[in-house]
Amino acid sequence: MSERIDAPGDPRQSGDAPGDPWPTVELLYSWLESNPVHDGRELLLLRLLKLQEEVGEVAEAVIGVTGSNPRKGTTHTWDDVRAELCDVIITAMVALRTLAPDARTVLAAHLAGVAERSLDTRRG
Template identity: 90%
Template sequence: MSERNDAPGDPWQSVELLHSWLESNRVHDGRELLLLRLLKLQEEVGEVAEAVIGVTGSNPRKGTTHSWDDVRSELCDVIITAMVALRTLAPDARAVFAAHLARVAERSLDARRG
């Protein structure tokens, strides 16, 4: 492996470990497994919404129930879950993500300059 891949804190190393752990404990296979991993992403996004509602006190019955730290934590869970879902779809998830991020950045930054 390259030095970059072995760097402490490399998120893709952790994603591989999480993916392996989930694979060794899975209940479903094939398409059902993939669909459930994608549904887990929606669940995590819902938790972000719940935290935002809680931090703003938007639910008069509950009042303020969350902090901005909770929102940040839930956003991290969304990112981790999305990375694991991508790894489930693509063994080369790191390369897929890097290429896609480069395209989005180029397209967005070029549009801003134009």
């Protein structure tokens, strides 16, 4: 069973912008940091490996929703795939926060660069 995070200043209880994931990412990051199993470089590497684990769960769900494993048949739904994709995004955001205290700014700048490169080529 997952543990609830109901800390003072919990963004789910505050007036923070609806849909802004960063306050919750910060809470998750702080929670992980306050319950360390490893530290230093090992902690960082394990957070990055966790991302690969989550991506594998997306693959497992897609295989399950398409019934591609004849031994197992259809084992998942598209809701399962969506949930696993959300786990990938959350895990990536926490990993980015581990690497960069200003993760929000780093992501926004990178996203703007990707959009400029990608969308500008369509306009021309």
